[in-house]
Amino acid sequence: MKYEKIRKQVLEAILDAVDMGLIKGTSGNIAVRDEEEDVVAITPSGIAYKTMKAEDIAIVDLNGKWLDGPYKPSSEVPMHTAILRARPDIKATVHTHGMFATIAAMEGELLPTTPPQAEFVPINIVPFTMPGSNDLADLVVKTLGDGRAALMKNHGMICCGKNIKAAMAATIYTEEMATTQYYAKSAGIFKPLPEEAVQKMKELIAADQAV
Numbered sequence: 001m002k003y004e005k006i007r008k009q010v011l012e013a014i015l016d017a018v019d020m021g022l023i024k025g026t027s028g029n030i031a032v033r034d035e036e037e038d039v040v041a042i043t044p045s046g047i048a049y050k051t052m053k054a055e056d057i058a059i060v061d062l063n064g065k066w067l068d069g070p071y072k073p074s075s076e077v078p079m080h081t082a083i084l085r086a087r088p089d090i091k092a093t094v095h096t097h098g099m100f101a102t103i104a105a106m107e108g109e110l111l112p113t114t115p116p117q118a119e120f121v122p123i124n125i126v127p128f129t130m131p132g133s134n135d136l137a138d139l140v141v142k143t144l145g146d147g148r149a150a151l152m153k154n155h156g157m158i159c160c161g162k163n164i165k166a167a168m169a170a171t172i173y174t175e176e177m178a179t180t181q182y183y184a185k186s187a188g189i190f191k192p193l194p195e196e197a198v199q200k201m202k203e204l205i206a207a208d209q210a211v
C-alpha cells in the first residue's frame, strides 16, 4: 500500500475521534500531510468509519486532486488542503462537529478555564459559509491565522497541529474548553483563566516545544 504511514495515522485518529464521541456517523474529516512528499491522506466521503481500512483512505495532492484510493476524498478537501498550503508548520488537520464547540460558535466566544487549554487560544469564529466550498477554505485560513483552532458557525470546528497527535490534542482541548464554558455559564459561575495565566502558560509551552 502506498503512503501507508499517513493512511494509518488518519484511520487511527478518526477511530479515536469516533470513540470519544467527537465524530458521529460520517461527519467530520481528518487529513495528514506526508513529511517528504507533497501528498495528503484524507478520510473518504460518506464511508462508515468503524469498518474502514487504511487502504480506503484517499490520497490527494496539495491542491486537493484525487491521486489514489477507491473512494472519493472528503468534500471538505479544499479546507484541509488550503490550511496545509498556507501553513508549512502544519502537517495534520482535524474537522469535527463537536456539540459544545458548535454551541460556543453560536455564543460568539470561547475562553480557556484550565492551564492546558491555554495552548490553543485565541480561538476565532468562521462565519457560516457553505460546507465544501472554496469560500469556506479561504475564510478558515484567514480566521485561523497562525492559530491551532477555529470554530465554524452553525457547523463545528477545525483544528491543526505539527503532527496528528498535536491536531487531535487541539480538537480534544477545544471541545473540553467549550464543554466547561457551557456548563459553568449555565450554572452562572463562569470564570475563565486570567489573561496573565494564559500568557504565562503559552510561554511555558513554547519554551518546552523549543527544547
Ligand SMILES: [Zn+2]
Residues within 6 Å of the ligand: 027, 028, 095, 096, 097, 131, 155, 156
Ligand atoms: Zn463538517
